[in-house]
Amino acid sequence: MDYVFLIAGSLMIITCFYFIISPFFSASEEQPAGKAETDERLTLEQVYSAVNELEMDFLMKKITHEDFEKLKEQYQLLAAELLKEETKHKKLKHPHAAVGKTKKAADEAEAEILRELKKLRNQKG
């Protein structure tokens, strides 16, 4: 019986040893991620979500109509800016397809927000 425990104990040590040394025998040395900064840029989804919550606050009578309109306008402007940026990126990638889109960005923002709000309300979670 002692032999069984001896073998089991040795297997335990070998397994741990394997977990620890196996990376040194892997093919290539991957560069660790380093001190990469996290992406703290604002996304359109976040703006839509903020507008959604703002609208809920207004409908729940927690903020005044004036504040609601003012904040909503600010969010719309922000969304327009983000849409513009997005279009610029697309234009750089596909110059022909993006022609004319930039000037429409501001007009599209409000329609886009409304669409996204509807989507947000209907989605789960």
Added chain:
Amino acid sequence: MYLIGNIAIYLGVVISLYGIIANIIGMKRKSSKWLESGRGAVLSLAFISSIASFMLLYILGTSQFQYKYVASYTNESLPMVYKLTAFWAGNAGSLLLWAFLLALYAAMVVFSKEKKNPMMPYVSSILMVNILFFFTVMALNANPFEMTDRIPADGKGLNPMLQNPGMILHPVTLYMGYVGLAVPFAFGIAALILKKMDSEWIKLTRRWTLLAWLFLTLGNVIGGWWAYLELGWGGYWAWDPVENASFLPWLTVSAFLHSVMIQERKNMLKTWNVSLIILSYILTLFGTFLVRSGILTSVHAFGDSNLGTYFLVFMAFMMLFSLYIVMTRYGLIKKDSSPIEAYFSKESSFLLNNLILVAAAFAVFWGTMYPLISETFTGTKVNVGAPYFNKVMAPILLALIVLMGICPLIAWQKAVFEKFMKNTLWPLAMGVVTAIILFAAGIDGIYAVVGLSATSFMLGTHLLEFARGISARRKATKENVLKAAFKLTMKNQRRYGGYIVHIGIALIAVGVIASHSYSTEVLKTVVAGNSITIGEYSLKFNELTEHTKNGNGIVVADIDVTYKGKDIGKIKPEKIFYETWPEPSTEVAIKTNWSQDLYVVLSSWETKDKVTFMVKVNPFVSWIWAGGIIMVIGTAFALAGGRPTSFRFQKNKGTAQTGR
């Protein structure tokens, strides 16, 4: 078995030490191979701690009394479930359980989808420092696989107080909560070391913190339930030092869970948040120190001064290390943090809530430690009992309940005082109506009435929040009530999960206030055939019988109970005389309905026809357990969903910071 168990313990020390070194080398040389090897060390630790835990369960289950731990906490006749749960009955087993959970959590963290995150080697190293500590203490002082000099014929058996279903779950849930807090602590420190002042660490550990808080809640509620059933004094919370030790981190983590929302949304309170998580983690070590050291008298303490010293040294080390990291990064945190913009705002109400929770933690800490402090300075140990805690904590918890009723009514964006006052009207009316009804019903005790009215106000706020939310959604989407309610809660699980938790707290508050203020008690000696009357209950004592079960002598009193003149059956309080334990244990008999508990204890007897009973009627105690269950459901609901909070406009920062 002895060999495998000991190999696991010593290997634990070596591997955790290696893992820390591998991570340090990996970070210095920027070598993924070394970092990968460090990850392998974590996996090995999870592997060996699982084997050691399985071995301990096996030797406990098969009653191998050649092991000191098995002989000290079990005996042949102990039911299998208690043989297995003796795992955490003593110091050595508890330390192994802690190391096992910590290694498992560490493996889950380092092999998560964030495994390439630059913070991970630091997080892994901090967790391994903890694991190293536990394995070292086991190797040096409390080895669960230590052998006896002579194999005893039978073990000493398990403390009868621990032979209760509550004790199967209470320690494990508390440990899971304690251990869980090591994860956000490690991330917080890692973020500071890397000078990452954003909210990433908070977002990555939100679920870990919530999970730890859920287990702490569960552990505290089950602990109260166990005390109520097993200790036989009629209460559920005695402000015992060890109870306080598990309540302290619960208070600080509750504060943390609220204040992180401010950092996520408004980029504020960064120093506060990191300090809170450090404090919570240190308090988990402090709690364990209290349990292990035996420096304070408690029904829960294991009492081993040696282990206490280990914990004290480790706690001091971790505290100094954390303080050093925070102090050296303080300037950076301050520079990157936004100040509070308005006195009347969501963030200031959350800050106030935090201050109250921390004040509560301080009051509990002071009362718990006062006997030691007084002994150090005056030479006499002044014991601080329940009256101090009740007196100090009652106004603090009342303020907290009132604030819980106010906070949800304040908007995140552009809070307007007039709107808030308008929204407060209905909940306030609910509180006032409650007070009038209570006075009209002849309920006395001004403090209790104020407490119950404040709770009603708080409950009213939350019900109104649900109602207004549903109505707002219906206005926007034209959905029916049920669909709107479902979608509303599912779309913001974090907020509504929190509201469910608050509703659970309201139920607990009703239970605590009512049972403290309106409990009645009778201690009476009766002869067979005579009755005891208490409130609307009448108890007729029939006989005292004796039988044996699993080698233990059991004395049972047979009592017929009537409520409002109606027969509601029998009640049978017991005293159990354990074969292996010097003192008998009291088995309380309880009859519960929605509003009160009839609580009967068989105190003593002169003959089998002349018996003394302690009978209590405790109002609304079942609400405490129901509230605890609702709190757990609410937390699980918030845990299951809950996307990160969205950013908000800031006057001083524009929109640069986001809450993603």
